[in-house]
Amino acid sequence: MMQHVVLLLLGAHLASAGKHSLRYFYTGVSALNDFPEFTAVGLVDEGPFTYFDSNTKRTVPKTEWMRQNVGADYWDRETQTFTGAHQSFKVSIQNVMKRFNQTTGVHSWQLMYGCELDDDGTKRGYFQYGYDGEDFVSLDKSTLSWTAASPEAVFTKHKWEADRAFAEYWKGYLENTCIEWVQKYVGYGKSTLERKDAPEVFLLQKDSSSPVLCQATGFYPSNIMMTWQKKGEEHHEDVEVGTTLPNVDGTFQKTVTLSVKPEEWKNNRDDYRCVVQHVGAAKNIVVTVDDIRSNPGSDNKIAIIVGCLVGFVVLAVVVGLIFWRKSNGYGRASTKDSDSENSDQALDKVNAKYRIA
Template identity: 75%
Template sequence: MRTVILLLLGVHLAYAGTHSLKYFYTAVSGDIDFPEFTIVGLVDEGQFMYFDSNIKRVVPKTEWMRQKEGADYWDGETQTATGTHQNFRNNIQVAKERFNHSTGVHSFQFMYGCQLDDDGSTRGYWQYGYDGDDFISFDKSTLTWTAPNAQAVITKKKWDDDKAGNEYQKTYLENECIEWLKKYVGYGKDTLERKDAPEVFLLQKDPSSPVLCQATGFYPSNIMMTWQKNKEDHYEDVAVGTTLPNIDGTFQKTITLNPEEWKNNKEAYRCVVQHVGAAQDIVVTVKDIRSNPGSDNTIAIVVGCLVAVAAVLAAIVGLVLWKRSNGYGKASTKDSDSENSDQQLSQVTSK
């Protein structure tokens, strides 16, 4: 029986005037129906390039990238990605040894990128993860590495000593990455700087089910959704969902309310949505719940979310909630040899 596990990206959402560039490299081992290695590139949380070990080619995922970059660009990126695949095949095996994992499905990830805010300030991300947890991350302010678990301490000690490599990473995050981000935003300005307001509606499978407030079709991805009781923000028995991509490049998000909270006082509860594309708050009250949507409707929403994530992220593995990172990385080799335990990764930064 195949297990399908989606990669959920715990990323910073793009505010109006904020742009971001991120890459996710994922190696997978175990009995699972996904490519052994994938690269997903995101501009403002939308996929613009993709590579996996099955197709063996970096391909554009937006029309503006197809139009702006020619064969030389894609051939160069493919060559880099192919070499990186071999490194990550080694990385995941070493990580499994360190965690004493010989069977099962496992993932090793590298995420890097940068963010440019409308006030000119920047951020940089450069981080490795294993099975959805942080493994080691770079702090560019101190030029040191943070190891949240014992298995990464060997790596931290060696990488902290690589002063030249750490200076390079800091420079990359603060300069080269930002320049590529500006270039890509320029390519796709008409798409990336648009402001599409969300459509908001309430759904409920049956009277005993939670009420689902769903916003969909919005862009950019940052959105504020709250349940209110008597016009005051209400947090009890409320679950906030993850912002997910739609296949058309827009986004969707849900926030649910336990029916015990409102069923005897429907007039008091409402869902309030704020988005840069909407001139004013969008307010939907509980009395506006779509009547008897039925299980098919509810299932359609869930499946729609899964299909969107799978399409945009190629259904990469691991129950992963990840944070941040960027660029020039290194990989561990033999855990038993402290001098050789951290082989340097080849240059893996994409343009």
């Protein structure tokens, strides 16, 4: 279950050629002994470049270009920021649990914020919180208001709207400071972040009655178009498009699966082909069924790819890369303020960037 949520996150907000992004994911959890109580990870163009957790209590670089371009004062400031966020997250998760009438169990309070800069100068920014894998409250920069995604979030909406300076701070950060840091980070890691690595593409099938996987790996940036074609036309029926996942070397991989009835495959298999488009490839990459690799479990190269993926998923869970994107609403619960929430005012003042829910 946890791995499934992580995979959803990793496939979100794909970077494209000419677009650069900076985003942060914070995750606070309750009653989960196997993981840190709080984690924060920063990503540039979907790749982790900085990491903090409440166990180690320090911020560390995740790329060589960050290690080489910033000094100890940068990491000290980041550690102070994340330490402050950790304290507000501890209180917020307890407050939100009360609003859902929850007293025990594993729960998560999450923040995702960041910005994107296109090569034509277009800018975008976002700041939103989630609870237990669902949207909770988000900032509307145009109106400096907060959007509640459920009845339980209404109290937080009103509480934060009473402090206009909070929304003004984040609007300024997302539209200016964040963009400046995107440009700065891309400058630091230009040779890495602006490279164009073409994918290697191959077909996998366990046996003649199994689905056929078209897998692309080793490509950068992450934006890629993969389709199945039948008789030269795009084929969408019985096709499952996987999420784009990072490899441990900073490149990406993606799989598009074709599942057809054995009889259809037996009679018409030569009509199918996988077509891949990527900025790193001079032309479309076309793979036909003649290139199918049978019994992928015995292929050493595939085993390495799977091993790398599993390793990253484990790392991602620890880091707290969890994102919420579900359509179901929350059940109703009391949104009445409590004495403990009133006592949060002092902590709110200390944490100018992160308010208590």
